[in-house]
Amino acid sequence: MTKGLQSIEFEKSPYLVSSASVAGKKEGEGPLGKMFDMVEKEDLFGENTWEEAESTMQKEACLLAMGKAHVQAGDVRYLFGGDLLRQGVATSMGVAELGIPLFGLFGACSTSGEALALASMSVAAGYGDYMLAVTSSHFGSAEKEFRFPLGYANQRPLSAQWTVTGSGAFLVGNRRSHVRITGVTVGKIVDFGLKDSQNMGACMAPAACDTIIRNLVDLERTAEDYDRIVTGDLGYVGQSILFDLMRGKGYDIKKNHMDCGMTIFDQMSQDTHAGGSGCGCAATTLSAYILPKLIRGEWKRVLFVPTGALMSTVSYNEGSSVPGIAHGIVLEHC
């Protein structure tokens, strides 16, 4: 069951029964636009604040994921969810009315991996037939949380990323589907001492490197055993650092690496600089783009590694570094 230092290989692998993605206007205009289940033309999603909009996205994503599988909220044993906002209010306010017992999580942009790990661990352990994993981010609420009022029109450095407005929900359970979660690698905090919150890719790349290598060593695999190794939101800067770090350790993943932050936007036409980011980036890309390929069997085995930068405005202003964390989820066609 436990494999190596940080991984679990499930004896009876749970299924990823269904999933759903809800995205904002800009994401809808990007390369994956037609693949999302729902694109709102107006980023407030009918609410009064960005935070309420984000909560509504989470609720809609959960309802859509359950609806696709014809599963009711009462059939879902536990919900694992989180977001980027202080005290996770997008999740608390979003999923409250579903009435599902909740484990609130915080793993920055790695939260979709954390939620999928705990949901699959709980199903595999027999703690319930269905678990929900959900995460979200919203450009408006994230800029308010971490950066400057949008009206200031601050310039963004080229290493900065664009927070995705989106939510992805995943129903994990024992019911047969075409994708199984066969293993997880729980990540450690990796701190290279970087302090630039406008260069998250660099802050997170060392954690991605650590978790990917740990997964390969723990499960005794090579990078080629995966059709794709998918990071969450390293972006263009973080990807090149990841390649350098991996090469330094004797691994080459250039051929089969994909980054959700580089996939969800068109860098040139959408002015998103180093790429997309946020809990919603990896989650919506997994649901809309990666899972369909796994379901069709176009990809047989994928290592999904959402990456998070651990910081707050307080830790940043007090001079702390921005450590990273990344969790690995092994997804297989079946």
Added chain:
Amino acid sequence: MTKGLQSIEFEKSPYLVSSASVAGKKEGEGPLGKMFDMVEKEDLFGENTWEEAESTMQKEACLLAMGKAHVQAGDVRYLFGGDLLRQGVATSMGVAELGIPLFGLFGACSTSGEALALASMSVAAGYGDYMLAVTSSHFGSAEKEFRFPLGYANQRPLSAQWTVTGSGAFLVGNRRSHVRITGVTVGKIVDFGLKDSQNMGACMAPAACDTIIRNLVDLERTAEDYDRIVTGDLGYVGQSILFDLMRGKGYDIKKNHMDCGMTIFDQMSQDTHAGGSGCGCAATTLSAYILPKLIRGEWKRVLFVPTGALMSTVSYNEGSSVPGIAHGIVLEHC
């Protein structure tokens, strides 16, 4: 294994192998002062900021808990931790150098219950021999996070609570001790629409009521089957509301109820108004006061129900209500 709607009864119950409590000066002067493993006379714990002080408390609590059991960080498979600060930085910065794979959590002041639930679920499922659960709060960092600069000398209403400066860490594993975690009841978000962030007890009491009754129904028990039903930090106001709500549902827990927020401070001499609060309140009281009684067999079975109020300054300022959540942990002498 699963029992009723929200609970788990472990077939092979994990042990609470060891625990540790680290507390601040005021807590050290309170009724439990002599019971804490470590009391710092200076609330900065040798650091430069309240946030770093809180991180240091978490690290010290983890090291003490592991040290008591002669377990190294490398022997601990996963760490489940969280705190009250935005983006959980007290945990991220505190446990980073332990190098243990991390699941970051947010459940407000219910986080110690959430962490113990996931740690025990993971041990019982065979995902590792040892798991650590840790939470913390700090009066200085919490006031900065949620309220007004201390220098303003704002008046506190009598319903307000005093955030405990403290951290509790718990090593859960397969190695025999005198306390087992025999079951958990995962809580739902309960929202009665209350909006007063200076009256957290009232916001959390409905969730405590819901989880306690759910535990009794799921496990087919009466309140008398527990030597104590221990809530986290309802305080004096929340306790009386809890009693009313429980009576309305036909339950009387007055005889065997205890609240950590009413236990950790002396209300009169310490000027703490409605009682203690914060993730560290329930965690340090569990480690310093409740577990020794369970270890000695003075209490045979306790239902530990830390309670959380789900809010942020943003959600509060935008007019959202303050819903509550509570998780139940069944602890038994063995």
